[in-house]
Amino acid sequence: MPASIVVGTQWGDEGKGKATDYLADRMDLVVRYQGGNNAGHTIIAQGHTLKLQLIPSGILYPHITSVIADGVVVDPRVLLEEMDGLEAVGVDPSKLVVSGNCHMIMPYHLEIERVTERFLGKNALGTTKRGIGPAYGDKAARIGLRIQDLFDEKIFREKLDIVLKEKNLVLTRVYGRLPLTADAIVEDYLRYAERLRPHVVDTSKLIHDALGDGENVLLEGAQGTMLDLDKGTYPFVTSSNPVTGYALASAGIGPRHVERVIGITKAYVTRVGAGPFPTEDLGLEGDRLGERGHEFGTVTGRKRRCGWFDAVILRYAARVNGLTELFVTKLDVLSGFETVKVCTAYRADGDTYEDVPPHQSLFHDAEPVYEELDGWDEDLTGVRAIDDLPKPARAYLERVADLIGVPIGVVSVGPGREQSLPAA
Ligand code: IMP
Numbered sequence: 342m343p344a345s346i347v348v349g350t351q352w353g354d355e356g357k358g359k360a361t362d363y364l365a366d367r368m369d370l371v372v373r374y375q376g377g378n379n380a381g382h383t384i385i386a387q388g389h390t391l392k393l394q395l396i397p398s399g400i401l402y403p404h405i406t407s408v409i410a411d412g413v414v415v416d417p418r419v420l421l422e423e424m425d426g427l428e429a430v431g432v433d434p435s436k437l438v439v440s441g442n443c444h445m446i447m448p449y450h451l452e453i454e455r456v457t458e459r460f461l462g463k464n465a466l467g468t469t470k471r472g473i474g475p476a477y478g479d480k481a482a483r484i485g486l487r488i489q490d491l492f493d494e495k496i497f498r499e500k501l502d503i504v505l506k507e508k509n510l511v512l513t514r515v516y517g518r519l520p521l522t523a524d525a526i527v528e529d530y531l532r533y534a535e536r537l538r539p540h541v542v543d544t545s546k547l548i549h550d551a552l553g554d555g556e557n558v559l560l561e562g563a564q565g566t567m568l569d570l571d572k573g574t575y576p577f578v579t580s581s582n583p584v585t586g587y588a589l590a591s592a593g594i595g596p597r598h599v600e601r602v603i604g605i606t607k608a609y610v611t612r613v614g615a616g617p618f619p620t621e622d623l624g625l626e627g628d629r630l631g632e633r634g635h636e637f638g639t640v641t642g643r644k645r646r647c648g649w650f651d652a653v654i655l656r657y658a659a660r661v662n663g664l665t666e667l668f669v670t671k672l673d674v675l676s677g678f679e680t681v682k683v684c685t686a687y688r689a690d691g692d693t694y695e696d697v698p699p700h701q702s703l704f705h706d707a708e709p710v711y712e713e714l715d716g717w718d719e720d721l722t723g724v725r726a727i728d729d730l731p732k733p734a735r736a737y738l739e740r741v742a743d744l745i746g747v748p749i750g751v752v753s754v755g756p757g758r759e760q761s762l763p764a765a
Contacts, residue, residue, distance in 0.1 A: 343552050343558060343600060344559075344598040345557070345602070345603060346560045346588050346601070346603065346662075347361060347560070347561050347562060347668075348565075348566065348583060348602065348662050349566060349568075349583060350605060350658035350659075350667075351567055351606065351607060351610050351658070352565050352568055352610070353380070353612075354636075355565060355605040355606060355607045356670035356753065357382070357561060358383075359605075359670060359756070360668045361397065362401075364559055365399060366402075367557055368399065368402075368405055369405065369406065369557050369558065370405065370547075370548060371399025371406075371407050371558075371559045372544070372558060372559065373396075373407075373409050373413055374410050374562055374587060375413060375563060375582060375591055376413060376473070376562075376564055376579065376581055377394075377414040377415065377471060377476065378394035378416055379640060380639075381639030382398055384398050384401060389430040391427070391430065393423055394639075395413070395419060396420070396424070400434060403436075406547075407437045407438070408437075408439075408440075408547065408548065408592075409438070409440060409544070410440050410443075410544050410545075410591045410593070411442040411592075412581060412587060412590065414444050414446055414476040414480070415439065415444070415445055417491075417530065417533035417537060418533065419471075420537070421536055424437065437540055438540055438541070438542045438547065439537065439540050439542075439544070441492075441541045441543070442488070443487060444477070444479070444487055445476070445491075445530075446472040446473070447476070447526065448526055449508040450479070452512060453472075453475045453512065454468060454470055454474060455470060456512070456516040456518060460516070466577060466614060466616075467615040468614065471640070473580055476580075484500075486500055486504070488537065488541055491530060494531060501526060505521060508521070509521060545593025546593075548594055549593070558592075560585075562583045562585070563583060564579050566661060566662060569582050569583050570582050571584075572584050574616045574701070574704065585662040585663060601665050602662055602665045603667075603668050604667050604747065606655060607671050608669055608670065608671050608741075609649055609650050609671070609675065610648050610650060611630075611634070611646060611647050613641070613643050613646070617701075619653070619684065619704070620682075622649060627647040627648055630648070630674060633676075649681070649682040649684060649711065650682070650683045652684060652685050652741065652744040652745060653685070653686060653694070653696065654697065657696060659746065664747045666750035667747050667748070668752075669741070672730075672734060672737075672752050672753065673720070673721040673754040675734075676717060676718060676719060676721055677716070677718055681713070681714050682712070682713055683740060686709075687708060688707070688709075690706065693710065694707070714736060714740060717732075721734065722754050722760065725760075725762065727752055730762075750763065752764070
């Protein structure tokens with residue numbers, strides 16, 4: 342099992358951290374491959390609850406090397422704060438390594454995102470306002486600053502001066518904000534550099550060598566397939582590629598190493614931020630899913646939009662990621678509904694679509710076609726084997742696997758490790 346990829350199949354928040362935790366014993370390296378501190382996972386360490394946004398949850402296991410690969414955008418201030426937070430509760434962050442090729446989130450990225458989202462008014466994307474989009478934008482425009490730039494003060498200053506000239510014009514002339522000063526940024530970032538230096542390595546070589554030694558590598562995505570810049574509901578997406586293809590580009594390995602592609606799939610669907618969501622339930626059932634599932638964002642605290650399971654997007658996620666198995670999370674949340682619904686197709690503009698429609702307008706207007714299955718009342722949180730689930734819950738899982746054409750590997754019924762139930 343050299344390389345495995347964990348990928349979100351919906352709009353993020355599927356519970357990817359739980360899969361990492363479940364697989365951790367067998368892993369040597371856990372590699373985060375995209376996004377930045379827009380993602381979030383809550384971990385419980387030594388009795389303390391911590392919210393991590395950048396550092397892979399593998400950090401909790403002393404035998405694991407946690408890696409932040411090239412494709413992640415890093416806010417160094419946030420990264421250092423997370424390391425301090427871990428140390429404060431007795432977790433040693435010294436085995437964390439970061440690629441020098443990671444682009445950095447700079448103070449002007451945060452400032453620009455704040456004003457541009459405001460400027461968009463009712464068309465705002467509802468981003469996490471962490472500077473993610475502006476940082477990836479600069480990366481593509483080839484004016485980004487990378488972690489390795491910190492280790493040559495002259496280069497860092499030069500690059501910063503060039504980019505700041507343009508950013509300050511935009512901030513002052515377009516948005517009427519105050520300019521940022523290079524000296525203040527340099528002072529902060531060079532301070533961060535000293536602390537980051539021991540953690541910065543050639544992560545691509547590290548991962549390659551680990552695979553060569555037969556070590557197990559878990560590549561962990563953030564967000565989800567439908568938030569992918571290319572494969573998601575553009576423009577209501579994040580600015581990077583959660584899909585599995587990008588895991589390879591970011592880690593710097595070829596496809597022949599990958600044996601398992603695990604699609605993390607919530608037993609219903611949630612979304613934060615704006616954009617189309619065909620199975621969104623704005624009524625009592627959606628409210629109930631949100632309440633039972635505690636659906637509030639880890640990063641922004643925003644209430645997540647909720648709806649029924651959507652087999653159309655799951656089939657799509659299976660296809661674009663090459664899923665080998667599903668890890669179904671939060672099945673326990675579906676207890677207590679008389680019937681549970683599964684969307685098997687969409688109706689849009691007089692046609693039926695069993696796959697994601699080819700034009701965004703059709704997706705925006707898509708009406709779900711539901712199949713209703715029997716619900717169950719039993720509390721599932723104490724169940725410890727899939728065979729012991731109530732019959733309707735098993736029937737639901739069978740139907741989901743059948744509609745997607747991918748086997749279910751694990752089903753989780755709660756946050757604890759013992760609540761992740763492997764398929765026989
Ligand atoms: P950004 O990633 O901050 O640019 O936000 C773009 C969109 O992705 C917004 O709709 C966010 O709510 C959404 N988003 C970003 N990260 C996450 C995540 O970890 N979970 C769920 N939604 C996310």
